[in-house]
Amino acid sequence: MGGYGATKILAQLDFDLISANPKVFAGYSDVTALHIAFNQLCGFVTYHTPMPSTEFIRQEMDNYTWQSFIQLIMENERKAYYLKNPSHQPCPHWWLGVLQVNLSVAI
Numbered sequence: 001m002g003g004y005g006a007t008k009i010l011a012q013l014d015f016d017l018i019s020a021n022p023k024v025f026a027g028y029s030d031v032t033a034l035h036i037a038f039n040q041l042c043g044f045v046t047y048h049t050p051m052p053s054t055e056f057i058r059q060e061m062d063n064y065t066w067q068s069f070i071q072l073i074m075e076n077e078r079k080a081y082y083l084k085n086p087s088h089q090p091c092p093h094w095w096l097g098v099l100q101v102n103l104s105v106a107i
Contacts, residue, residue: 007033010088027051047072057105 010033019042025034026047038044050056051068056066 006031010034010037013037018042019044026069026073028052 015037018038022042022044024047025038025044026049027035028048028051032048035046035048038046046086047069050061050065054071055061
């Protein structure tokens with residue numbers, strides 16, 4: 001669908017129905033508009049993560065990322081999470097694309 005397609009379906013979603021049936025919503029980039037809508041209109045906490053439909057199912061998914069995700073969504077109490085990059089490598093600049101989508105949805 002792509003990020004542009006995600007913004008086009010927002011008007012078609014029944015946010016009352018979605019609010020009444022909460023689920024874990026995870027992913028990044030193309031679904032950022034859905035993250036914003038679910039947070040702002042349904043009051044959900046959503047998770048910017050590797051894409052469940054592609055990256056989480058790959059054999060090369062590292063255990064650190066998978067275990068961090070599972071721990072986060074299974075916690076019963078709120079607490080601060082301080083995740084560190086285990087390889088100590090600089091993080092990629094993927095957030096620039098997220099910022100661009102956030103701004104276009106907000107305007």
